[in-house]
Amino acid sequence: MGRVITKKPEILAPGGTLEKLKTAIYYGADACYIGGEAYGLRSRAGNFDYPEMREAVAFAHAHHAKVYVAANMVTHIGDEMGAGEFFRTIRDIGVDAVLISDPALMDICMMDAPGLPIHLSTQASATNYQTLNFWAEEGLERVVLAREVGMEEIKEMREKTSVQIEAFVHGAMCISYSGRCVLSNHMASRDANRGGCAQSCRWKYDLFEQELPGLKTPVGADEEGISEKFSMSAVDLAMIDNIPELVEAGIDSLKIEGRMKSIHYVSTVANVYRAAVDSYCADPDHYEFKEEWLDELWKVAQRELATGFYYETPDESMQLFGKRRKIPHYAFVGQVLSYDPETQIAVIQQRNNFGVSDTVEFYGPGMRHFEQEITSLKDEDGQEIDRAPHAMMIVTTKVKQAVQPLDMIRKRK
Template sequence: MELLAPAGNMDKMKMAFLYGADAVYLGGKLFGLRAFSDNFSRDELKEAVAYAHERGKRIHVTVNIFPHNEDLTALPDYLRFLRDIGVDALLIADPGIFSLARKLVPELPIHISTQANTTNWASVQFWHDLGASRVVMAREVSLADVREIHRRVPVELEGFVHGAMCISYSGRCLLSNYFTQNRDSNRGQCVQCCRFKYNVVEEKRPGQYFPVVEDERGTYIFNSKDLCLLPYLPDLYDAGLCSLKIEGRMKSVHYVATVVKVYRQAIDAYERDPEHFHVRPEWLQELEKISHRPYTRGFSVSRPTEADQVYSHSSNTQTHEFIGLVRSYDREKHIVWVEQRNHFKTGQTVEFLQPKGPLVTLTLPAMTDGDGNTITAAPHAQQLVGIPCDTPLEEYSMMRREVIRHDA
């Protein structure tokens, strides 16, 4: 089973690999559906491929916009560039881009993006017959249907298992075009209008706003919960998926590292002993610590109901916040050196999420700055802080603390 992680920039890509991803999907500056993530320049794409291949990892590049005529001008040169730097696969949704890629770079494997809305075995067979090596299932497909497709068509199947859900059919949305100045969701510029707060306006009574639901907070009628299929891991294997995909190219480094590590641990545990596998409570607790909306199982085992929407707000929730990144550990002095990412001070209890090792909890006893001076707080961005710690900690461990909630 491949664990496929999002990589919105170089730092997120490296953290995804460090925390256990087998492959990442990422986009260049053009032709991908996440125009507002950092994305990769040509030089960065070349560096990313080299970095991944040195570690036995894989790079899948998104070329999954629905192009207009002007988008096609620069496409042939870009496809040849991706071939020349050795990317492992192209993610494509549009038949025109697919056709060009098959003619110009026939040696590159093509994965059919979830944007292509592939929901049945006949469509999968169609793409397979044309030369696609993998099809990413539409998020509206149940695991029972995936199992049927796998039985009928000898092609790799990939499925989303964690992250944000789109209210539109596998992402085909026009809301951004209408609510903004030509920001096309299908050309990479989604502004997530589905998270906006809505009321109804009657045509002959302009200026009068009526709540869709009798609730003083309004309603978010398009606002889906986030997907989490960790409890269904054995079913994902049984259905015939070869790759489990995590959504989140615009999410934080903390999100990517945490989700990747949880699914890595679960996959490894299942493959060691499928018969006695169970979802550990600490894995589910970890997934609550990242920024997310309440979780849903999506379309995996049943049709979503009204309970799979969030009606009262569009903001995320999380139990912990990322406050520092471990840069090194001095084994002689028993000091961990942390790069500050958010304000912290002595006396606070923190956790260290390690790439490979167990979770470590520590109440900060003392701190020094980079020059060895005693300090009681780390208020400066990316300040290097020394903290006494008897437990050796891995480089790139993530330091975080519980979010303190105050009553309104």
């Protein structure tokens, strides 16, 4: 008799906006994490007001998914004002849990919004099983691990704790320990730990060697004295090759980073991890990794991919510097709004320029894909056009296979 997976891990996707949340759930996410209008670390994301949260929770619960709200800022005196009312309101809306790193906000949440589950944010840097047990004793339901934790450490945590474990498996990696960075504070007067990160680590820098006082030589300069540009940021995390070990380690929730990313990114990554997790959990003895999953992720990757801290301490090969070593080859161009099976006409909302003679790829949940050439295109008035150049323009075209609303379209650059 073959192995049976008794618990399938949750796929947790970013819900930067209401549209992104719905997209993530449509493409297979079991849960989404979002931000409110205060107390989070993504002040420039499309954060949710209370009516939007109600709609998000209603949509998620109707699709058997959950919604978590990030309130993981580090509070200075005064930042906690209004937090009690905030936690009570999101609890009453039906939010499934709140992510917190600051013990002050935890106390307020427990006191003013009893019954609202608390998950420890990755900002709190949980890296050992004693820490997990401490937070479990404090009443927390789940711990989001620091990204600096290795696979063997996770396995030991699972053996020695009962609290739920959530771990990042895909997306951008902060260059600082668990995201607790002050570069943005110093260089842009924007507090990264209170939602204002300017992503200073991703800026391009010149690096000089000072040989003599007043004499500086660019490091890595060419014959004309032009130097390479350096950044301080890391390549992206991707654990798609390692789904069996993630599941066997007992991780309860596989987290995808990217509340600031597009619906193209969210749909693609959720789709891939859904397919891989389902495939392994359905038949672990005969599981085979599919190269198409990795190929799919590269269609939205903006940086190289690596396994972060899971198996080793990252070295300089996991650092971004110099010219981009892998260029993204696809651009997101549209989303299907509706489809008429009798005429085979799809109504499309344009997101980037595309037109007649372009070969595009349609894709949808369940890893549905097909390519076709656009042979004709009409605007909303039914007039033939060569291209759809205007953002959010509504166009129609005939498609060779059936598509569904919320299916996506991209083209090779």
